[in-house]
Amino acid sequence: MGRNIFVKLSKVLFACFDLLIVNIGILLAFRVKFGHNIPEYNWNSYESVWLGLSLVSLVVFYMFDLYSNWRRKSIYNLIYAIVLSVGTLSLFTMALTFWYRGFSFPRSVIVLSFLIQVVLFISIRSLVWWAAKRKYGRRRVLIIDEKREQAFLFAKKFLQHTTGWFVIHDVLEAERWKKMIHTIHEVDVVLLSPMLSREERAEILSYCSRYGKEVLLVPELFELFILDAEPQQIDDMLVLSVQPPGLSAAQLFLKRLFDIVASLALITLLSPAMLILFILVPATSRGPAIFKQERMGRNGKEYMIYKFRSMVQDAEKYTGPMLAVEKDSRITPLGHFIRATRLDEIPQLFNVLKGDMSLVGPRPERAFFIEQFSEMLPDYTYRMSVKPGITGMAQVMARYSTTAEDKLRFDLMYVRNYSLALDIKILLQTIRVVFQWGQSKGVQHSEEACHDEVLNQLGNYEAAAGRDTITREK
Incomplete structure (x- = not known):
C-alpha cells in the first residue's frame, strides 16, 4: 500500500x-516578446x-501518457511524447484565440511559449529519467x-x-534453480x-520475495482475464468474478459514436x-492505388479492408499468404515510406464509417493466419470480441515483428480495460509511433546476432565465476 501511495504522490508532484x-x-x-511593457489587453486575456x-x-499530458512510469522506457519516446503533447497544447491555445474573441494571444507568444516549454520539459524530465x-x-x-x-x-x-x-547475468533451466540457488x-x-x-x-516467487x-x-x-476481476464474497468464501471478454451495450454505443465523429474529421483533415x-x-508502380483484401472482423464476420497498395501487384500470386519480412522485396520504394508512416492505413477510415472496423482495436487479420494462430493459441479468438482497429494497444506498444502471442497479450489487455479515454490515449500515442519507423519493420529472418550477444554476455559472467563457458552451436 505504501508503494502505491508513493507512486500516486509522485504523479501529483509531476502534475x-x-x-x-x-x-x-x-x-x-x-x-521575450514585450519586455516589461506587456499590453494590458493581452495580459488580462491570459x-x-x-x-x-x-x-x-x-488532460493533454495524461493522454500522451506522460504520467505513466517512464523508468526503463526509452528517452527518445519520452522526448517524442513531450514535443507532441506541448505541440497539441499550443494548437489548442491557437484555436482558442480564433474561436474565443475574448482571448487574445499574439501568434509569436504561442510559438515562443512552445519552444520554451519544450526546452524546460525535456530538460527536467530527461534529468529525472537520467x-x-x-x-x-x-x-x-x-x-x-x-529449456535453456x-x-x-x-x-x-x-x-x-x-x-x-x-544486463543478462545468467539463464537457468527450472529443474536446476535449486542447485544454482546462489545465482538468485x-x-x-x-x-x-x-x-x-x-x-x-509460486515457489521461486516466494523465495525471491523473501530475499528482496x-x-x-x-x-x-x-491470467490476463483476472486483471479487472471483481472480488466478491459467497458465504465465507472469497471469489473473483471474471466476466466474459467484450464491451457493454453502452460502451459499444459510445465507441461507435466516437468512431463516426473522429473518422469523419480525420477523412476531412487527411483528404x-x-x-x-x-x-x-x-x-x-504497376497496379491500382487501393488494395483490397478479405479480413475477419468482430465475431468472425468477414469484410473487405481498404489500404493504399504498398507492395507490387499480385505479391502473393506465387507464394500464397505470408507476412511481410524485413527487407521484403515485394514492397515498392513508395511502399516502404507509406508503411513506415502508416499512410497506407488511411483508407481504412472508410471501413470505420461502414462499421466494419473501429479506430482502435486489435489488428485486423486474415482467416488464413487466424486459423494458424488459433491452433497455437486457443485464446486467440477472444480478440475478435471487439472490432479490429486501424491502430491499437499492440500496434502502439509492440512492433510489426512481435510474435502473435505477445501481441495477443496486449489485445486482451485492451479488451479487458477498454474505456473511451484509453482509445483517445492510443490514438494520440499512434502519432508518436508514426515518427518511429523501426516499429513497422517486418519479421526478421535471423536471430543470430542477438543470440551471439546473449552468448557473449553469459560467457563473460561464466568465465568470471569459474564456470564452463558456453560455446556456440555450429
Missing part, C-alpha cells in the same frame, strides 16, 4: 511541476484563461525457463530493450517464463494526403 512549467513558459514568452488552460494541459537510470539501471537479470534455448528468446527481449537498464542472490531481477508450472513459479529480489512474470493468457497518394501509388 504540479507541469502546471508550473506551462505557465512559466507563457510568462517568459511574454517577456489571466482570464490560465486556470482552464492549465487543466487542459494536464537520475532514475543511474539509480535503477544495469539491473542484473536471471532468466528461468523450462527457450530462455534465449527472452534474453533477446532484454537486449532489444533500451540500453543501460538491464547474485542478481537484481528474476524473469519467470510462462512455461514454468504454477507450482514452480524483483520478479518479472510473463503472464499466461488466461489532401489521400488525393496525392491516389495519384502517386499507380504512378510509381
Whole structure:
C-alpha cells in the first residue's frame, strides 16, 4: 500500500511541476516578446484563461501518457511524447484565440511559449529519467525457463530493450534453480517464463520475495482475464468474478459514436494526403492505388479492408499468404515510406464509417493466419470480441515483428480495460509511433546476432565465476 501511495504522490508532484512549467513558459514568452511593457489587453486575456488552460494541459499530458512510469522506457519516446503533447497544447491555445474573441494571444507568444516549454520539459524530465537510470539501471537479470534455448528468446527481449537498464547475468533451466540457488542472490531481477508450472513459479516467487529480489512474470493468457476481476464474497468464501471478454451495450454505443465523429474529421483533415497518394501509388508502380483484401472482423464476420497498395501487384500470386519480412522485396520504394508512416492505413477510415472496423482495436487479420494462430493459441479468438482497429494497444506498444502471442497479450489487455479515454490515449500515442519507423519493420529472418550477444554476455559472467563457458552451436 505504501508503494502505491508513493507512486500516486509522485504523479501529483509531476502534475504540479507541469502546471508550473506551462505557465512559466507563457510568462517568459511574454517577456521575450514585450519586455516589461506587456499590453494590458493581452495580459488580462491570459489571466482570464490560465486556470482552464492549465487543466487542459494536464488532460493533454495524461493522454500522451506522460504520467505513466517512464523508468526503463526509452528517452527518445519520452522526448517524442513531450514535443507532441506541448505541440497539441499550443494548437489548442491557437484555436482558442480564433474561436474565443475574448482571448487574445499574439501568434509569436504561442510559438515562443512552445519552444520554451519544450526546452524546460525535456530538460527536467530527461534529468529525472537520467537520475532514475543511474539509480535503477544495469539491473542484473536471471532468466528461468523450462529449456535453456527457450530462455534465449527472452534474453533477446532484454537486449532489444533500451540500453543501460538491464544486463543478462545468467539463464537457468527450472529443474536446476535449486542447485544454482546462489545465482538468485547474485542478481537484481528474476524473469519467470510462462512455461514454468504454477507450482514452480509460486515457489521461486516466494523465495525471491523473501530475499528482496524483483520478479518479472510473463503472464499466461488466461491470467490476463483476472486483471479487472471483481472480488466478491459467497458465504465465507472469497471469489473473483471474471466476466466474459467484450464491451457493454453502452460502451459499444459510445465507441461507435466516437468512431463516426473522429473518422469523419480525420477523412476531412487527411483528404489532401489521400488525393496525392491516389495519384502517386499507380504512378510509381504497376497496379491500382487501393488494395483490397478479405479480413475477419468482430465475431468472425468477414469484410473487405481498404489500404493504399504498398507492395507490387499480385505479391502473393506465387507464394500464397505470408507476412511481410524485413527487407521484403515485394514492397515498392513508395511502399516502404507509406508503411513506415502508416499512410497506407488511411483508407481504412472508410471501413470505420461502414462499421466494419473501429479506430482502435486489435489488428485486423486474415482467416488464413487466424486459423494458424488459433491452433497455437486457443485464446486467440477472444480478440475478435471487439472490432479490429486501424491502430491499437499492440500496434502502439509492440512492433510489426512481435510474435502473435505477445501481441495477443496486449489485445486482451485492451479488451479487458477498454474505456473511451484509453482509445483517445492510443490514438494520440499512434502519432508518436508514426515518427518511429523501426516499429513497422517486418519479421526478421535471423536471430543470430542477438543470440551471439546473449552468448557473449553469459560467457563473460561464466568465465568470471569459474564456470564452463558456453560455446556456440555450429
